[in-house]
Amino acid sequence: MKRILITGMNSYIGTSFKKYMDQFSDDYQIDVITLKDDTWKKKDFSSYDSIFHVAGIAHADVSHVNEETKQLYYQVNRDLAVDTATKYKQDLNGKKGQFIYMSSIIIYGEETNINKKRVITSETTPNPSNFYGDSKLQAEIGLNPLNTEKFHIAILRPPMIYGPGSKGNYQQLVKLANKLPIFPDIPNERSMLHIDKLCQFVKERVDQQDSGIFFPQNDKYVRTSHMVRDIAKANGKTIYLFSWMNWAIRLLGFTPGKIGRLTNKAFGNLVYEKKEVVRGKCQ
Template sequence: MKRILITGENSYIGTSFEKYMQQFDDDYQIDTINMHGNSWKNADFSKYDSIFHVAGIAHADVSKVSEEQRQLYYQVNTDLTIETAQKYKNDLSGKIGQFIYMSSIIIYGEETNINKKRVITSETKPNPSNFYGDSKLQAEIGLHSIEAANFHIAILRPPMIYGEKSKGNYQQLVKLANKLPVFPNIKNERSMLYIVNLCKFVKERIDFQDSGIFLPQDNEYVRTSHMVRDIARKSGKNIYLFSWMNWFIRLLGYAPGKIGRLTNKAFGNLVYDKKIEKIPFPYYKKNEVERE
């Protein structure tokens, strides 16, 4: 029996994974732990084959946070992650263990464009566009520094995750689908990952006890308009998709300020190359671990 600890109670991904693994009850023991406060530091991590670390602050409107909130992103997404992994490694005392970290496609930056397809390949270097993405990247760098032959680090950089009760940008699409009678049929492409597919992928990583950086995604790219249409249909609604104003919407992608930003966010192109699923750990220079 494999023993797995999920760090971060009541998280969407953690609870989804725990529910998914119930079908394999006889082969896996799943525990969860609350990472608030300091009580978790007294737990014994040595009995676990894998730790699935999902505790963290999710993406928000980073333009509207204080300096204190900004530092909290680093404290939780970076420092807590590294501290948890280091404790696990220390508790193992030389035994083999695996630490799985939920990073994000956000470490490559938020740049999307309605008029240009952006493809992330195995050669694409991380380039966070805000402190949220940087807090994730700094956690990756710190984890890489403590990896060892008996301590496997698996980093997942998923694109937008969707599914029942999912949060974040997907909920914005749900709101649009429930309100709008029409929606632009722009032919864009986005990498996305269905929550069940993510759960399957995490189980595979645990079964193989492997390490590295993984870029999981669904087999097919998603068009924003088709996803909005499909969400509406599940609610018993029909949305009319129109293309006759596509030229104007594409023109808005060049507009400065908020209009252009929202247009590109909604209809921009951002995909992982389908040829890659795993890339090797990059080499980080010592000063790249440091941050202000």
């Protein structure tokens, strides 16, 4: 039986993974721990085959925060991750173990464009556009030296994660789908990841006990308008897609300021190349 410890009590990803793994309860023992206080420092991690680290501060409105809040992002997303992995390695005392860290596509910056396809490959250099993305990247850099032949660091850089109960940008699409009768049918492409596919991917990492940098995503790219349409349908609503104003919406993508920013965020193109696994050290 493999033993897995999830760090991050009540997190969406951690809770979803634990629920997903219930179907394999004969072969896996899943424990969950909070890192919000210092009690975790007294816990012995040596009995776990893998630690799935999902504790962290999620993406917020990065334009309206003070310096103290920025430092909190680094303390939680970077320092806490490195400290947890370091303690795990020390507790193992030479035994094999695997630390799985949830990073994000955000480390490449938030740049998207309705008029240009942006493809991230294994050779793309991370370039965070804000402190949130940088805190994730700095965690990767801090974890990298801990990786050895016996202690494996697996870094996951997923795109937008969605599914029942998910938050963040996905909820913005849900609101649009529930309110709007029509929606522009812009043929854009986005890499996204359903929560069930992520859970399956994490299980595979545990089974393989491998290390490296991983780019999990859905088998197919997602068009924003199609996702909005499907969300509306799932909620018993009908939303009509139109394309006759696409030229005007594309022009909005060139508009400076908030309008252009929102247009590119909603209909921009941002994809990973069709490749899930990259082994090696973080850049």
